[in-house]
Amino acid sequence: MVDKNIYIVQGEINAVVGAIKRNARWSTHTHLDEERDPLLHSFSLLKEVLNNITELSEIEPNVFLRPFLEVIRSEDTTGPITGLALTSVNKFLSYALIDPSHEGTAEGMENMADAVTHARFVGTDHASDEVVLMKILQVLRTLLLTPVGAHLTNESVCEIMQSCFRICFEMRLSELLRKSAEHTLVDMVQLLFTRLPQFKEEPKSYMGTNMKKLKMRAGGMSESSKWKKQKRSPRPPRHVTKVSPGTEQPAANASNTTGNGVTFIDAPSPSSSGSSENVSSAVSPATDSGLELSSQTTSKEDLTDLDQVASLVEICTTYFIIFSELFYLSFLREGKIQSASVESIPEVLEECTSVAEHSDSASVHDMDYVNPRGVRFTQSSQKEGAALVPYGLPCIRELFRFLISLTNPHDRHNSEVMIHMGLQLLTVALESAPIANCQSLLGLVKEELCRHLFQLLSVERLNLYATSLRVCFLLFESMREHLKFQLEMYVKKLMEIITVENPKMPYEMKEMALEAIVQLWRIPSFVTELYINYDCDYYCANLFEELTKLLSKNAFPVSGQLYTVHLLSLEALLTVIDSTEAHCQAKVLSNIHQQEKEVVKSSPETMNSTKETTEKSIPRKPTRFSCILPSPQELMQIKKKKKLLITGTEQFNQKPKKGIQFLQEKNLLATPIDNNEVARWLRENPRLDKKMIGEFVSDRKNIDLLESFVGTFSFQGLRLDEALRLYLEAFRLPGEAPVIQRLLEAFTEHWRKSNGSPFANSDACFALAYAVIMLNTDQHNHNVRKQNVPMTLEEFRKNLKGVNGGKDFEQDILEDMYHAIKNDEIVMPEEQTGLVKENYIWNVLLHRGATDEGIFLHVPPGSYDHDLFTMTWGPTIAALSYVFDKSLEETIIQKAISGFRKCAMISAHYGLSDVFDNLIISLCKFTALSSESIENLPTVFGSNPKAHIAAKTVFHLAHRHGDILREGWKNIMEAMLQLFRAELLPKAMVEVEDFVDPNGKIYLQREETPSNRGESTVLSFVSWLTLSGTEQSGMRGPSTETQEAKRTALECIKQCDPEKLITESKFLQLESLQELMKALISVTPDEETYDEEDAAFCLEMLLRIVLENRDRVTCVWQTVRDHLYHLCVHAVEFCFLVERAVVGLLRLAIRLLRREEISAQVLLSLRILLMMKPNVLSRVSHEVAYGLHELLKTNAANIHSGDDWYTLFTLLECIGSGVKPPAALQVTARADNDTGAQSDSEVSSSYHPSDMSLDRGYTSDSEVYADHGKPGKMHRSVTDVDVMNSGWLVVGKDDIDTSRSTAGLSRLGPSPLVNQYSLTVGLDLGPHDTKSLMKCVESLSFIVRDAAHVTPENFELCVKTIRIFVEASLNGGYKSQEKRGKSHRYDSKSGRLKKKPKENSTRRSRVLSQHQTHTHSDEDEDESIPASYHTVSLQVSQDLLDLMHTLHTRAATIYSSWAEEQRHLVTAGRKIEADSRTLWSNCWCPLLQGIAWLCCDARRQVRMQALTYLQRALLVHDLQALDALEWESCFNKVLFPLLTKLLENISPADIGGMEETRMRASTLLSKVFLQHLSPLLSLTTFAALWLTILDFMDKYMHAGSSDLLLEAIPESLKNMLLVMDTAGIFHSADSRTGYSDLWEITWERIDCFLPRLRDELFKQTIIQDPVSSIPMEQQHQKSIVSALPPSSVGDVRPATHLAPLEKPCELGASATAPASPTISTSASPSFPASAPTKTSPVTDIPPTTAQPPLILQPLASPLQVGVPPMTLPIILNPALIEATSPVPLLATPRPTDPMTTSEVN
8 A cells, every 4th residue: 555645745746846837937848848847857757756666765855855945946936836845845844754763864854954044936026925935934943843853953953043033134024024933933942942951062172163163154154155165065065865863852941152143054145156246245345334235235136136036035145144244253353263264164164074973862752863874975075974963052052142142232233123032032042941051051141141131221122121131030040059240230230220210210110120029039049049148248248138128118109109119019028928938837837857857858959959050069168158058146147247347348448457457356357467368358358449459468568468469369371461461450550660560570470480480580571561561551541642653563572672581572472462452451440431341340240250259059948037037027017017008909908918917927936026016016006996086986997998907917816826925915905995995895705704793794884874864864855956957967876877887897806806815815825925914914094094994894804814724823823913902902992993803803713713723822812802991892792792602602622721711701701790801911901002912922921810819819929918018029938828827818899909009010910809708709890781791691501501611620710700790690780780871872973983084084974883783782772671671681690590500509410520530640730629628619609609699689580589599509418418617608608698688778669579588588597507507516606606697587577677577587586496405505414504605695695686585485494694604704715715726727737738729718708897807707796797787785795794805916917918007906706717718719720839820920
């Protein structure tokens, strides 16, 4: 089967042949004509060949291409025919009919390239000719871009490119064609540079020849015909088949080449030799006349072309020849090519073809390319076996060089179009290939390309400017490590463009320059590299710092109008932030460990990349760094040193010595001066003034330095004038001859040494150097030239005759020197201007780049983010704030906010709290919360979307990165306060816990109550009437906009979720938490900024935060406690804030008591409440009562120590019954007023319940005694024992008051003493609140009723508190009612701090009276509704009775269980006894006294109930265990005081009830007496007891107005007498009558009030006259004396060891005369205990007359606690004193250490 491709070729043959035949030229149709015609003949031959084969690949490509190429080359064909042939060729290429692996392919490709680039045809008209040119372009493009194109040689590729350039730059062609040529070029450049990585760099020699050949070709067209013949030489002259397969492989990179406008290879020669001659003649003057010549030439051509075979291609050719020639000449002028002879070209070609070694084994389209050695040739014009070398680096280098030369703005032949084209193609090249890897291209980039680009930055054409910027970006993006100083120059140039204030400079240029910077800054780690390579380099500009300053300055519009420039600047600043933030995020996400691994990995990678680029060397590090990646500390050092160097340089430039001295002081230069070091510094510091360097080194004193300075130059291999040029560029040569001589001598010495002493001697060398300087002046100095004709070469030679040690210098050298100086002046650096200066600067730059200074470090991304951020955050946040403030565009605002968020994230990552605070403060300003007045705030905030965004951001950041907030908390809290004042916070935040309110919550803000508004309703109605319509509508209520705004505001704040600040505070770092708390605490009411409500709100937040942080509450407790202390204790009058503080303290206690580590401190802090002013405390009694109830209910089990129980019970007492808090605390509070809050430890030390004076009812504190008249203090233990062992006790209150006033200085005033013989505790009960009392009783009952809560620590306290409550509740507390009615009318208005009227005063006045509705609502009831009060207090009394009864009955079991438990404990703090004695003193007696006190209540119900309970209690089974002494004290302490009290007129309204009470009481007395008669009889004091009972019977007989008592008393008495008589008490065997003395005394007493009773009962009894019998007296005397020892010894046994637990001291105090501190101990019947009046005459009693009572004078010793020394009778009945230990009514002491109490102070 025949290959389809053969049919395609045949089809094309027919098409072309048909067209040829149709043409007029070939109008004959004879076979012979066709045979003769070479074109048709070759087609017919091809047909035959094709008919004989089956596969097209059987023949060489050249065979079937040849006829078509001949048509294309033929000068006789018309355009359409040539076009058809071109189309055919294009088809063969695009259909891939040519097999790339065929050995003849290379030759075929060469022929095709040659034919198409030299296509000829007869021109017809413009349009159709252009069609042919278009087709030529198409074929060339296809040829180069298809796989077979890889076989083309370097020359062919250059020719192809050149053909395209010709069409591109020929302005007479249509634009469409030119643009097509441009696109073709773009594709070709892309392909060539994409293949760049496959080509290897050739050896230098080969490279040189190749380059030379290509360059020369470009210019050798002056003799075109000859050139054409020569050029053909490597190829068969016509249609020769030659093979060499090639490859093509696309890659993606870019590369460079030398350049100076040399155009691409060979232009097609004109059609006839004649015209070609014309061309050459036209070219010869072209060097000066420029480009206009092209038109001339064309016209000449047209005239001479007799056949009219003119073609556009020829026109292009002519034009291009001229063009090439010009470029070539300019090239020669620059002296880059030494020889210009065209004849030298053949040799070059021979040379080249012989080096046929350029293979490339890369596989393309999966086909292996082999470079075949043996190749067939049909003609022998070439050496056998030489292969066509496929194109490689040489053509790319030449192309690159040509492109660069096109961009030179200083070359007058380069039109704008050409420059633009060059830039565009360079862009493509750089985008396609990694040019940096190719050294020869890199050299071109460093020098010409960068130079041209920077020059283009100053052109005014924006399109060129923009394209240059684009090319620059590509260069620095990929090759900045090779272009360190070029990059510095570029950035400086951009900065100059941005800052320059030139009205001619278009705004767009600035904008583009900024965009270029932004684009650069976006390159990963570019900014870091700027910082490390420039800012941290001693001799480079601080690019990063300066750019940052520039950008931030540029982000602020001067006019206030935001332009793109401003936003671009901001964007650039944000790129640093963005990348840093991305790195921080990445670090956060990836594991730290992995992170470290990556760093380790990444640094070798960066090293590897540098390895490849620096010719496989080890990665170079700049000499100033200790390692490839220096530490931030090292960089800081370098920057510091750099600053000093700059200062030193400035000083040097003014006065060299001063500069050097400064650097020595700063240790930057060695102190004994090191010349080498200074010389090095002078050479490497570019900032130094060259003139100053010249002066300094040429100074006579610095001869050594001059030597070192010259020694820094490397003159090896340099001609003398070249060396001198280099030398004189380093400084400014001074004008004085001796100085010049010094400088030149040093120079010539060094030069001779470096070059092996070339001339005869150093003088010769010096003379020559001087001659060079003279020649330079002669040739170039204007003043000299005016006077003389410049020196010629001959004159120069003549001047130097015989100078070289008597001989001449080599003439060639002199000639070279002469021309070098003549053509290129040696210009001193200081005097340079214009292009010379530019060249000098550029050369210096290249020179620096070649040294170690030019090392550019690449750093892994994110290396020095922290340093960069610290430098940029300030300007960035300022710019962000400005843009956010000024912009109205949504996108820009969002960008600003995202910038803020990123800055926040970074500062959080690096823990930079100052940055974060700054950010929050900036943002808070935009929330508009601080600036607006409260009235407008909801409206303003609601209608400002920017404020919403800002607020959301502030809160979002605080939630997210609260950890590093410090100062910023204050601003956030300010904002919160404003929201609170404007009532914009969510309900949950203004709703706080409350104990009293039935809902358990109250709002910090109350709505106005109608009553507040009531007074103004009339007024408002009047004003409404008087207003006009418009105003009226405004008055009626908020407008819809306002409501809408408020709704929006509320919605926004809801999204901000301010509550999260509180709930999330548990995750904050401690330091941040403390700052937050500080911010909240700082809000205390003052005149200016905050009012009470603000403070209350902040307090609530503070408390919630503490509760959220209860896991680490120990860290913050002290702060909170101090704040609460300050609020509570320093409050002079009650206000809402105090109430919230009190409630807060209790809430904290309730929640925190469960935490063992803090519970003790929390309980101790509750004493703050006891330190409050009593009047303030009583106002918060409700809250405290309810709070304590809650506390005990939830946490009773967590309270263990006696101290804590003491605190709680004292609080209950103060709150429930108005007891004044312990004086100790009050004093403390006052004393500490100035010093601020105490710490917990201080409070505890100043006020410790272990002090007996507080625990007990007596004071025994050495300090107090010492204050009373005794100059020296007695030792603590002595006084204690004395007190215990004496029977002296002071009772009464007034004397203690006096003692307190004198002892006011001591830290603790003594606490009131308890009178054991009174039913009351003896405390002064202030006003109290019934509801509080009820709640306290409830709390108490909770403790008592749960056996688990009653502990040895709190039992006695419990009992005492119950008794105090009993007192408080007596008579329903009416006494306190009256007091309170007077003193505590609460003025709701004055209860708040008065505020200065200010902008929000309207709101304030409304709020002032809001908070009082719940505080003391019952006060109104107190006066108006006594009925409800009665039921309340009745309930309280009944509860108390029940409690006392419960305790009383359970006491025995409780105590025994404790004693039992304690047995199992190894270390017991103190012994718990469960015997009856302990029970009596600690429990039963006080409880019975309490019940007895309620028997004295004015309310009948209570009295009766109490009496019932008392009876039940006294007769309870457990009490039977008591012994006689206890029973005696029962009478003395419970029953007698009760009966005494009942004699008073307690309830005047209820006389009948009182009678009944008295009757029941007296009956109870006799019952108890009779029941316990037998133990009582054992008492020595039985008689006194009995007489006292009789005394009461007497009084009660006369007490009532009804008959009830008159009947009941005698009955009771009879009963007792009969029982006693039966028991034989009255009988005595010794007496005469058989009756004892008692009998006598008894009847003596009874007869006073019931004279007939004796007769009734004992009629038979004979009454003897009273006889004063001595025995009896003696007996009585004896009994008294015998009782004395116990009194003085004081029952030592128990007292010394366990005094506190001993029985109470039994004293009957004179209740009626509290002023006299008499201790009446019933020494005789005439002084009955507690007798209110003496009812019987003393004379009736024999003992009194016979023997006076034992009266003891008071001792004048410090033991008289608080008693002023005066002689008062103290009547003593020793028998009644059983123990010296007073009753422990307060907290339990610690008896183990008698010293504890002295530790109080």
